Amino acid sequence: MHETSPPVVAPSILAANFLHLENDIRQAVDGGAPWIHCDIMDGHFVPNISFGPDVVETVRSATDVFLDVHLMIEDPDRYIADFARAGADLITVHVETCPHLHRTLQSIHELGCHAGVAINPGTALGTLRAALEDADLVLLMTVNPGFGGQKFIRFSYDRLRALRLMRQELNKSFLIEVDGGVSRSNASDITSAGADVLVAGSSVFKSSDIASEVDAIRNAAGASYRSDYV
Numbered sequence: 001m002h003e004t005s006p007p008v009v010a011p012s013i014l015a016a017n018f019l020h021l022e023n024d025i026r027q028a029v030d031g032g033a034p035w036i037h038c039d040i041m042d043g044h045f046v047p048n049i050s051f052g053p054d055v056v057e058t059v060r061s062a063t064d065v066f067l068d069v070h071l072m073i074e075d076p077d078r079y080i081a082d083f084a085r086a087g088a089d090l091i092t093v094h095v096e097t098c099p100h101l102h103r104t105l106q107s108i109h110e111l112g113c114h115a116g117v118a119i120n121p122g123t124a125l126g127t128l129r130a131a132l133e134d135a136d137l138v139l140l141m142t143v144n145p146g147f148g149g150q151k152f153i154r155f156s157y158d159r160l161r162a163l164r165l166m167r168q169e170l171n172k173s174f175l176i177e178v179d180g181g182v183s184r185s186n187a188s189d190i191t192s193a194g195a196d197v198l199v200a201g202s203s204v205f206k207s208s209d210i211a212s213e214v215d216a217i218r219n220a221a222g223a224s225y226r227s228d229y230v
């Protein structure tokens with residue numbers, strides 16, 4: 001899981017130009033992104049539909065970077081094998097969609113992938129507690145999921161600090177990922193509050209220079225990152 005030293009910038013292709021997807025991804029990787037984030041939305045758990053395993057498989061065929069697949073879908077157990085087959089390295093499910101979260105995380109591991117748990121801004125962090133035994137990563141949503149281009153919710157800084165403290169108290173080493181409204185202007189505050197992985201969609205792919213934008217976020221994040229957090 002720690003193949004690349006944090007802080008990691010994980011550009012979300014939700015905001016990419018799908019006519020030039022391979023080119024957009026290449027520019028992001030050239031700018032220093034070791035991960036690519038794939039947002040899977042079903043129009044039920046979140047009010048938007050994105051793409052499925054076929055697109056993930058196409059991305060896999062175009063790049064060997066770490067593929068971070070975020071399932072914003074009801075009943076994710078039905079699809080995790082498809083995303084593992086498509087080439088996901090990490091599969092993250094939402095605590096809000098998994099009544100048998102422990103079993104779901106085990107299934108992801110059995111499929112040979114790293115397992116993550118995501119949590120919405122309105123869900124209490126305590127609901128994660130049991131999952132922290134098995135998760136390789138916790139994805140803290142810093143917008144309400146469903147759309148790119150939203151504003152970072154400010155109370156997320158307190159949640160990040162609280163999650164970092166939980167990790168310390170439990171003596172765990174899961175990575176903390178932040179997703180939504182991340183840009184070069186808040187990346188430093190986000191890492192100093194405890195994030196190891198920063199998902200950035202619009203700020204990267206809507207920019208006129210994708211590689212420079214990734215580099216700028218990485219530099220800002222790196223300036224305040226403390227490796228003794230993990």
Ligand SMILES: O=C(CO)[C@@H](O)[C@H](O)COP(=O)(O)O
Pocket residue numbers: 012014015037039070143144145146147148149150179180181182199200201202203
């Ligand atoms: O999962 C989501 C949205 O639900 C995110 O991955 C966004 O796609 C991030 O996009 P920006 O907020 O960076 O535009």
